[in-house]
Amino acid sequence: MSDIKIQNVCHTYNTNSGPLHVLDQLDLEIGDGDFVAVVGPSGCGKSTLTKLVAGLLIPDEGDVMLDGERVKGPRSNVGMAFQNPVLLEWRTIEQNILLPLEIVKGHGLDARQRKERVSELLAMVGLEGFENKRPSELSGGMRQRASLCRALVHRPEVLILDEPFGALDAFTREDLWVVMRELRRQEKFTCMLITHDLRESVYLADRVVVLSGRPGGTQYVQDVDLPEDRGLDVLFKPEAISMLADLREQIAIGQKRQTIGEAV
Amino acid sequence: MNSTLRAILIPLSFIIVFLLFWEWLVWFNNWPNYKMASPSDLWPAFWTYKGLFLEYGWQTLWRTVLGLILSVIFGTFLGMIMGLSRIAYEGLYPLLVGFNAIPKATVVPVIALLFVGSHDFNTVLIAFMISFFPIAVSIALGLSTLEPEYRDILRSLGASPFTIFWKIALPKTLPEFFGALKVAVTLAFIGTNLMEIISPHGRGLGHLFSSGEQNADYPLMFAVLIALAFMGIVLYYVVVALERIFAGWAERREG
Structure with missing residues (x-):
């Protein structure tokens, strides 16, 4: 089916106030049928990442590979939700x-x-x-x-979700997490989920990738070893709680790096 | 009360009250009809010139509608270019604003001299020139304010810019387009009449109006005004009907 390999990707936008370096040496691998969540401080290039995987944007440096093939433009085997x-x-x-x-x-x-x-x-x-x-x-x-x-x-072989539940109230959001797991059980796809919500990332994904603050690069990867058939109560298990604590800490580190970078 | 009946009766009764008030005002002030004609003077005027009203009314109508059709075509095209290309927007917008700022009444004699003798062409041209601006601007704004996600949904599947325009951008701007078209209808009537009034040996209701003026036939002038208002209302509601058909989804339903 489909695996995504992102190798050494750097990307810079030209804005009115000069170049904006959003991604730096980003590495990310999503195996066939895997569900990977990407979290990170705001402005770390998460949305740029979705555009790269969707083929809407070609990186300045590095490769985005789908199925061992370089992504050169949009392709019809991608589905997106925002x-x-x-x-x-x-x-x-x-x-x-x-x-x-x-x-x-x-x-x-x-x-x-x-x-x-x-x-x-x-x-x-x-x-x-x-x-x-x-x-x-x-x-x-x-x-x-x-x-x-x-x-x-x-x-689609690849599903790209860019904070799809971000604007919903807490209860609706949790309902949709359950819906998302159900969809995953019935449909086959490789998924990359961009989110701000750590509980969401742990509940939905097989792996959580933390990006460092701008420019974004891979900072930390957390494998989520929770049962495949999970309910929302899984988030109260000690493993999940310790994962959430680790992720929170990593985000804090990433944020600090970004603040220092902006101060310089 | 039945809602269709209500939709007819309420406006109708207001029109009748207005006409009665008008009649009373003229009678109360004892105005002669060269100062202000009263509604009861209008029927004889319509009746005497009924042939001319039909003939000239038709001329005014088709010139206005043709001018409108041209401004829809040209305005949509211009708006499309401006909405899809940043450079075109920045370059054309000031030009358009400047063009629109010229009072069209001053352009009318220029056009009348430029294409002397071709009344139909002159009139349609002015109706067009005066009415394409709001259409172009509304289409341009609608296209340039399209949220990028709408584009990305189709673009990520490999859709061409034309497909995106046809399936998303164009339908999405339809409510703004119809809003502009309602303004354009009124403007186009102004354009047609300006030219018909000013050009010698012109035709159309504008000409009937100016000949009423020359013959000091004031009831006729007022009758022309009423005829123009009637045509304006009809055309306006034609646009409303089209809007219901093509952009009815944008209407907020109650309940």
């Missing part, structure tokens, strides 16, 4: 979810199969029967669920 669900208001939920299939060629699904695919996904995220609703009729959490369906409808 903090903003970006549903199209003039389309129904079903039409919104089908959007990627209008772009991706060769999925070989006829109209009926496409409808079935949508209902299947909606059932997985707990939105059965919402096919013909408009986005304006949905709550924030429901919109985000629909946005996840859209990211997965074309069975």
Whole structure:
């Protein structure tokens, strides 16, 4: 299927106030079917990382490899979801979810199969029967669920999630964590999740990567050895609590580095 | 009360009250009809010139609509260029603002001299020139304020810029576009009438208006004003109907 290898990537943006060095010597490996969460202080280049993996951006230096092949541009086997669900208001939920299939060629699904695919996904995220609703009729959490369906409808090999639960209230967020694990159980994909929430990263991922402050580089990697079939209560287990403590400490170190860097 | 009935009866009764007030005002002040015509003077004026009203009304209407169609095409095209290219935006915007700042009434004689004799062309040109600005600006703004995530969703799948424009950017700007089109309708009518009034031996309702003026037929002038208002209302609601069809999703439903 698909593994992601990021080797020695450096990237600099040219802004009005001079060059902004966002990524420095970043190394990251995500095995086939793995779920990796990337955390780090704000401004450490996490969103740049999503653009690099999606092929929306080519790094100044280093390689982004997908399946052993260099990423040179966008490719149709990628699905994306953002903090903003970006549903199209003039389309129904079903039409919104089908959007990627209008772009991706060769999925070989006829109209009926496409409808079935949508209902299947909606059932997985707990939105059965919402096919013909408009986005304006949905709550924030429901919109985000629909946005996840859209990211997965074309069975992408790589799923890129850029803080998808960041704007939701705490309860809805936890509901969606459970939905995300359910999706992962039923669909096959390699996933990179960008997040600010350490509990989210530990609950969802197989591995958590901490980026150092700007310019971002790999600072710390934490393997999450928790049972595959986990409920939210797993976060109260001693292993999870000690992992969270370690991660918190690493973030603090990364932040300090960034503050010092900015002071200089 | 039935809501469709209500939607007709309430505006209608306000119109009647307004007409009665107007009639009363003229009667109360004892104004002669060369100072202010009253609604009861208007019917004879309409009746006497009913043939001309139909003929000239049609001319004014098609010139205005054609001017509007041109400004929709050109305005959308210009707005697209400005919305999609930063350089075009920065370069064209001041130019457009400057062009828009010129009072169009001063351009009318220039155009009338430039293309002397071609009334239809002149009139359509002015209707177009006066009305494309809001359309271009609304499309440009709509496109340039599109959140980058919308673009990324499709771009990450390898969609072409045209596909992104067609599937996302264009539908997303439709509510702004229709808002601008409502303004443009009114402006285009102003443009058409300016030219019709100013050009000698012109046609259209503007010409009927100025000939009313020359013959001191004040009820006729007022009748033209009412006819223009009526046409403006009709065209405005045509735009509203189109908006319902193409951008009805943007309307906030109650409950």
